[in-house]
Structures are given as structure tokens and as C-alpha cells.
Amino acid sequence: MITISNKKHWLIEQAAKRPNDRAILTEQSFVSYQKFFEASNLTANYLLTLNIKKNDHVGILCRHTYDFFVLVNALWFIGAIPVPLNSRKTTNEIENEIHLADINFLIVDETISSQFSEINFINKIQIKLENVFKSQIIKSIFPNLPFSILNCSLIMFTSGSTGNPKAVVHTFQSLYESIQALDSFAQLSSGDIWLASLPLYHIGGFMILCRSLLSGSLVVFPASPKFEDINQTIKQSDPTHISLVPTTLDRLLKENVSPSKNLKYVFLGGSPSQTELITEAIKKSWPIVKVYGSTETCSMITALHPDEIKPKPNSVGKLLGKNKIKIMNESENDLGEVAVFSKSLFKEYYNDLPTTNNKLKNSWYRTGDFGRIDNEGYLYIESRRDDLIISGGENITSYEVELAIKKHPFVKDVFVFALQDKKWGQIVCAAIVSETISEDVIKDFLKEKIASYKIPKRFFIINEIPRNEMGKANRAELLKQLKLS
Numbered sequence: 001m002i003t004i005s006n007k008k009h010w011l012i013e014q015a016a017k018r019p020n021d022r023a024i025l026t027e028q029s030f031v032s033y034q035k036f037f038e039a040s041n042l043t044a045n046y047l048l049t050l051n052i053k054k055n056d057h058v059g060i061l062c063r064h065t066y067d068f069f070v071l072v073n074a075l076w077f078i079g080a081i082p083v084p085l086n087s088r089k090t091t092n093e094i095e096n097e098i099h100l101a102d103i104n105f106l107i108v109d110e111t112i113s114s115q116f117s118e119i120n121f122i123n124k125i126q127i128k129l130e131n132v133f134k135s136q137i138i139k140s141i142f143p144n145l146p147f148s149i150l151n152c153s154l155i156m157f158t159s160g161s162t163g164n165p166k167a168v169v170h171t172f173q174s175l176y177e178s179i180q181a182l183d184s185f186a187q188l189s190s191g192d193i194w195l196a197s198l199p200l201y202h203i204g205g206f207m208i209l210c211r212s213l214l215s216g217s218l219v220v221f222p223a224s225p226k227f228e229d230i231n232q233t234i235k236q237s238d239p240t241h242i243s244l245v246p247t248t249l250d251r252l253l254k255e256n257v258s259p260s261k262n263l264k265y266v267f268l269g270g271s272p273s274q275t276e277l278i279t280e281a282i283k284k285s286w287p288i289v290k291v292y293g294s295t296e297t298c299s300m301i302t303a304l305h306p307d308e309i310k311p312k313p314n315s316v317g318k319l320l321g322k323n324k325i326k327i328m329n330e331s332e333n334d335l336g337e338v339a340v341f342s343k344s345l346f347k348e349y350y351n352d353l354p355t356t357n358n359k360l361k362n363s364w365y366r367t368g369d370f371g372r373i374d375n376e377g378y379l380y381i382e383s384r385r386d387d388l389i390i391s392g393g394e395n396i397t398s399y400e401v402e403l404a405i406k407k408h409p410f411v412k413d414v415f416v417f418a419l420q421d422k423k424w425g426q427i428v429c430a431a432i433v434s435e436t437i438s439e440d441v442i443k444d445f446l447k448e449k450i451a452s453y454k455i456p457k458r459f460f461i462i463n464e465i466p467r468n469e470m471g472k473a474n475r476a477e478l479l480k481q482l483k484l485s
Helices: 010-017 031-050 067-076 092-098 111-116 127-133 172-186 203-215 225-239 246-256 275-283 353-359 398-406 439-446 473-482
Strands: 022-025 030-032 058-062 082-083 103-108 124-127 152-159 165-171 193-194 218-220 239-244 265-268 288-296 299-304 324-328 336-341 363-371 379-385 390-391 394-397 414-423 427-434 460-464
Touching: 010 031, 010 203, 022 165, 030 031, 031 067, 031 127, 058 067, 058 092, 067 082, 067 127, 082 127, 092 165, 103 111, 103 398, 111 124, 152 172, 172 203, 172 299, 172 398, 193 203, 193 225, 203 218, 203 239, 225 246, 225 288, 239 246, 246 265, 246 275, 275 288, 324 363, 353 363, 390 414, 390 427, 394 398, 398 427, 398 439, 414 473, 439 460
Parallel strands: 022 218, 058 082, 058 103, 082 152, 103 124, 193 218, 193 239, 239 265, 265 288, 427 460
Antiparallel strands: 022 030, 152 165, 288 299, 324 336, 336 363, 363 379, 390 394, 414 427
């Protein structure tokens, strides 16, 4: 149950209500809500000395630690807007996002600062919170903390259908309404234990932290979101709620990891979920909840309860809370574009009015996904955005990968596509027209152009890519030629 009044910052309210309750569990120790507040308040005072102020856009490059959430709350206390950045991206990609989001300050975790030494930004701040907490110079003064539920709370990047990154703007209200909707499904409790099992720069990972904060429960930080650390933390901390991508679930099953009796839900999303994988997990008593959502919808908007998976294995469930959904431009087989109406929807794409107006029409968000709703109200997603590949929980646009490959002087033509994969959900593949290039050469070339997880796992060197009169690649014909269909 959510009991926050939304008249003060959420952490201030929880620290006042349950000062001695456990808020965070790190590798080192438990942190109470009062200690969490004090750390965030002290950090806010330190950031103020660096001239960070209300409405500033502040990029965050941080490890998967409690420090990230301290920084977010410190910025909220000031009235500044956190912009979490993907630390797996290249320097060039990060610099582009700094520009696109009009970032005023960039905070870099000192322990990983060496990998971002080439980032050229005047207001780059290297920070080690441990030193801030020990500082005798910074005094913990309780500032006049601005708060409004309608204020901007977050700018988060996501891959767009054009291949260009889009900066999604959320308010405190959209975050709050998302959690309220989930509460109607999962009956959140202060006794819950959430595992921070997804990257914090993705909406799925970020919202884990917000759910625990608003419900007054405990969030456990593994050493990293890598499988080995998640596996170890599951065994040690006995969480009640876990969010996973199919890749991680598959490895848990292969290594015969058993769910604890304390586990209530495993929210499974991030890529197209495989029926066989889910069936196997349920047989082994994993309480799987299939979910559907996006950065724009502030994470999940539908959920399929474990008891509903057997009769509705291909569905992504019913709507959470008061969310609404409709199918646009239905065809004869009832398929059409999925549109969402919800109080958890994003406010806008930052500094991109044309795309905002194209996607948000009369308060309905057109997802670009195609699906149907059955006569019992269950949603089915039949196809994703044509150029979006979801591999291991990471969103990758084929358009962006194609642009990078085309920069090689020996590439005449290229088409990037996805293939289903048991381990990754989907893998990136590239068909390349070239007389002289090799797979190793193009891989080495791409290492300097795009993040490693975007580099195709399979390459096909061919003579010609079949295209129609409009220049669009004929995917079906290509797969036939490659003997993949």
C-alpha cells in the first residue's frame, strides 16, 4: 500500500514515518531510511556548493550501487533533474546525449571515471560519495526543498524508431501513478524486499528503486546487474520481488537455482518472452508475471498473473490500475497499433515537439507496437517496432547499426535484422554486400562506432540485398536466401 501524501519529497516522508526501518541493503550493510535521508541531504548540500540548482539537467554515470539513488534523491531535493546515462555506451554516444538533453552538469562516479576520461564536457564532476560523507567542510543544512507532483522528475533516454536517441521526460506524478497501478495488482507492502536486478539507467531498473521508496520497503543492491551477482544476491537476501529479462531467467533455470518461499513475483519483460522458457520456470515454482511497457509508459502497464499464463501463454496480460488501451486501425485479423492512455505516461520527448505530437495524440500514446485484445481483455503483442531489436534486455535499433556499418568504405549495402535466440531473446544480425570485407574487419571497425552489445552476433556476406521498388529490403526473401526461414 502506498501512503505517501505527495506534499513533500518521498524520502523525507518515509524517513519521518519509519526512520529506523531498513531502506537499503548493500554488500557492506543495511541503511535505514533516516541514514538514507541524511546521506541524500548531505549530498544535496555538496552539489549546491558546485552551483547545481533547480531545473538543471544533471547527467549521471554511476556504478550499480546505492550511491546512484543517493544522487537521484539529492538532485530531487535541489529541484534539479537527473538524467541517468548508460555507462556501456561509447564516449561519442554519451556526448551526443549530453547535447540532446541540454545537460548542465555531468556527475561521474570516481571509481569508473577512467573509462570516461575522453568525454569532453566543461561541467564534468568526478565524485566519490564516501569522501563527501566524511567531509568536514560540507554541513548538512536542511534546505528549503521544493516539491510539486507535477515537476519534472526524470529524463531518460530510449532508442527511438528512427534510430536516434530520444529523451523521455517524466514527472513525479507519472512515476507515482505507475507505482499506484502496480500496487493494485501486487499489493505492495513495507515488508517487501526488492532486488535491484536491472540496470538503473533503464526505466525498469529505475522504477524498482522508486517502488521500494514509495512503499517504504527494502531494496537490495547486488554488486552488479550481471548474472553471477544477481544469482548470489538472490540466495543471500531472499527477495520478494525480482524483475528479470528472459536471458537471466534462462541461466537461473539452467543452473538449477530454486526460488525461495519468500518470493512473491518475478516480473519478466525487456524482450519477447518465450513460452517454453516461461512454462519451464513455472514448473520449477518461479512465480512469473509477464509484463509489457516502455520508457514512455514508465515501465509496465499490463501484467499477466502466474495463474493466467497456462490458459493465456501468449498474452502480456491485462491493464494495471486505471490504464486504458485501444487498437488503432484494426485490420481484418483485429491487429493494429497499440495505443495507451495512462496517468503514468511521459510528458514529452525533450526538445522534440514533432515526435511528441506524432506519438502523443489527444493524450493517447501510440506505441508503434502491433497487437490485439481478446474478448476477455487480454493484450497480445504480435510484432514490435520494425527496427527495434531487444537483445538481453537492451534496446537496439537496426537503423543505428546500419548507419554505423555503412560508414565502412568497402560496404556497398547492408540490412540489419533480428533472429530469435534462446539465450538472448533476440540477436542482432547483419547482411552485408561487399567484395572485400570480412567479419573480423567489420567487427573491429564497429568497436569504435557503437556500444559492444549493439555489434551484430551474426554476419552474412552476400551479393545483393533484395529490395522492392521503394528501396525497402524484402526481409522474407532475404531470410529465404540465407536459409533462415
